[in-house]
Structures are given as structure tokens and as C-alpha cells.
Amino acid sequence: MSKKGSQIRYLNFPIQMLGGFLLDSKGVLDDIMDYSVYAHSVDNLEFGNEEEAFSSSAKYFGIKFGNIPESIKNGEAFYDSLGSGNPMVGIDVKMVFDYYKNHKTDFQKACLLGYLAIRSILMDKAYCKTTNDNWFSRMDGKSSKMPKEKLSPEIQKFHKEYQAKKIKTELALSWNLKTYSRHTRGFYVSFKLELEDLVFHAEKKRKSYQAKKLKNETEMARLKALERLKNIDF
Numbered sequence: 001m002s003k004k005g006s007q008i009r010y011l012n013f014p015i016q017m018l019g020g021f022l023l024d025s026k027g028v029l030d031d032i033m034d035y036s037v038y039a040h041s042v043d044n045l046e047f048g049n050e051e052e053a054f055s056s057s058a059k060y061f062g063i064k065f066g067n068i069p070e071s072i073k074n075g076e077a078f079y080d081s082l083g084s085g086n087p088m089v090g091i092d093v094k095m096v097f098d099y100y101k102n103h104k105t106d107f108q109k110a111c112l113l114g115y116l117a118i119r120s121i122l123m124d125k126a127y128c129k130t131t132n133d134n135w136f137s138r139m140d141g142k143s144s145k146m147p148k149e150k151l152s153p154e155i156q157k158f159h160k161e162y163q164a165k166k167i168k169t170e171l172a173l174s175w176n177l178k179t180y181s182r183h184t185r186g187f188y189v190s191f192k193l194e195l196e197d198l199v200f201h202a203e204k205k206r207k208s209y210q211a212k213k214l215k216n217e218t219e220m221a222r223l224k225a226l227e228r229l230k231n232i233d234f
Contacts, residue, residue: 009061010090011036014082015120019141022109022154029100031078032091033063038075061093087143089120107166110158113139114167115175118189127178127190127198129205132164 013032021028041050041057048056054072058065065071099112117138121130134145140155148159158167168187171177178195180202181187188202
């Protein structure tokens, strides 16, 4: 396969397709390209038959496939088996080919997974809160949160405090990620907000939670006090 053109296009695919990326990154990226171009072509059948529609979508993304019938077959299989309603994420075609053509270390691959996982969690939101378990589950191609022991061995290797911090730091330095995790039972993430704004929203939610918790505790104390009063003979 080869890439042509310089216009930025995003390949959209279900998060499940990231599974096994650390073991076979090229194979996973091949599948993502097949699926994404096929899915795009389904909405463009006015361009002709299935192969013509696929070729038109491939041209749109600037991707040249070596065996179009095989790519259609593979893309259709994923499209049918994965169905709809899955967490989706998009990746720039240029980034796909950077990781496809150039050597990347496992850490660099993990950073890409970390980036895409957070993208899939954020979706269109400016910011949100997540947890390491949820984050690493998405990195492993899981659509829902899984405990660490149920993740693949290659992802478990990075699911450690030191490695998680290292990935977050790299995403902050090179991928424009903003994170905040002070007393939050998880961590807040954003690609759109400045760090100060992210901290503001996180602390605002924490203060609101603390106020609600205090109110509940006060009400519980009042009810217990009233219960005690029932047993007092005035």
C-alpha cells in the first residue's frame, strides 16, 4: 500500500480493532484501513458498484490498495461482525502510515494506543474524567472497563504506575494532552482545554461533590439524632 496527497483525512473505526496492536501493528493497521475505507464506501454506493465505491473512498483517503477485492472482503467482514454501537475513534491517515512504514518501539506504540484510547473516551467532549483501568482497557481494544488481570500480557506490562505516568507525560509533551489527577479518584483529560481550564473544571466538580457529600452526611446525622431523641423521656 502507498499513500498519496497531503490533505488530512481521518480513518474511523471501532476501538476493538486496536486489540493485538503491540504484537502485530502492521496487521492491525491493514485491518483498520480495510474496515475504514469499506465503511466509508458503504455510504457512497452512488459512485457505482461495490468495487467502484471502495476505490472512490480509497482515493478520498489517499490510500492505494494492492488487492482491492481482498481488502473489500476483509473490510466487510469486520464491518458485519463488529456491527454498530461500539466506541469509535479516528486516526489521521498520515499517522497510520508513519506507524506502518517506520520502526516504532513498544513504548511509542503504547503512546499511540494511549492517545487513541483517550480520544475514544472523550469523543466530542472538551474534557472528561476516566481511570487507568478504563484507559488501558480501551488501549487493549476493549469496549468496556476490564480489571488489569483480564487484559493482554503486552498491555499489562504498561499498566503500572510508572509506565502509565511515563505515557501520560509523553502524551502531554508531544500529543498536546492535558491531564489532572489531584485528589480526583481517576484523572481528567482534555485535548481542547488549557491546563488551567481543565484544573478549574476538575476542582469545581470536586468542590460540588464535597458539598453534596457534606449535605448528605449532615442529613444522616440529623436523622440519627432524631432517632435517639425518640428514646429520651422528657
